Amino acid sequence: QDEVIGTIDLRTRRVEPAGRSFHRVWEKPRLSRSERKKAHKGGSETPESSAESTSEEPSSRSGWSAKRKAKKPVGEQLKLNKVLEGLNLYDILKVSPTATQDQIKKSYRRLVLEHHPDKKKGSAEEEEEKLIFLRIQEAFEVLSDERRRKQYDSSLPFDETIPTELEEGEDFYEVFGPVFDSNARWSNRRPVPRLGDDSTDLNKV
Known part of the structure; x- marks a missing residue:
């Protein structure tokens, strides 16, 4: 009669070939071994320099992570152009606070044609029209973006x-x-x- 003295774990681990975790666990060690072999054959890199480059990598990665986090700050506040100070964006675009995106776009197009600076070029009203036109542009930039629009609504x-x-x-x-x-x-x-x-x-x- 055969005697079983041990077992072998034949389970396999499924690994998705994507993401930073996959690169860190599977791809990075493989690349490191390959690079060490090339350096050993060519003699262009010493073990000390390889160690230095490896030690420098975490700092560069942390720097990248810091930059990425800086691009998406948590609780970012809406910042409006100075030309909009004290003005209601819905009044600028002549729409109600419950207006749909389609209504906002239609009103924006109409106002752009009506207040385009070229129509008042050379007249005494040219500078005033430029300011009105700029306000229309800035107001539309906010209200046409649902996320920024909600931020603006919350500030009213x-x-x-x-x-x-x-x-x-x-x-x-x-x-x-x-x-x-x-x-x-x-x-x-x-x-x-x-x-x-x-x-x-x-x-x-």
Whole structure:
């Protein structure tokens, strides 16, 4: 009768050929061995210089990681051009805060044609038109980007109070309509449905 005195683990490890972890565990050692063989044959690199290059690699990698993190800071605040200071971007583009991207683009194109500096070239209004045109461009850059638009919306004054009851004689739609509209800016659905009134078609409710 045969006696089993040991076992062999035949399990294989699946490795995806991608990512920094794969390069660090599998590719980097292989490249290092290959480079050492070439250096040994050609005599162009000494073990000391090889060790120095290896020791320098972590610092370069950490520097790369630092640069990469610097490009994507956490909690980055929206910075607006100075020409927009004190102005409402929605007012500049003449759209409502609940406007869709399509509505913003249409208004932007219309305003660009209307206020293009070339139309006032050589006139006393040329510099003023240039400023208006620049504001239109800057406002569109923000509102046409959903992420930046949400950042901008978050920076605007906002009344979070919601009426809990109606006073005698008050109309429900007149009281809650503005509240509904102001909160619509946070909706991911565009256009945002309106609250309507007592004459709104039931099919639209």
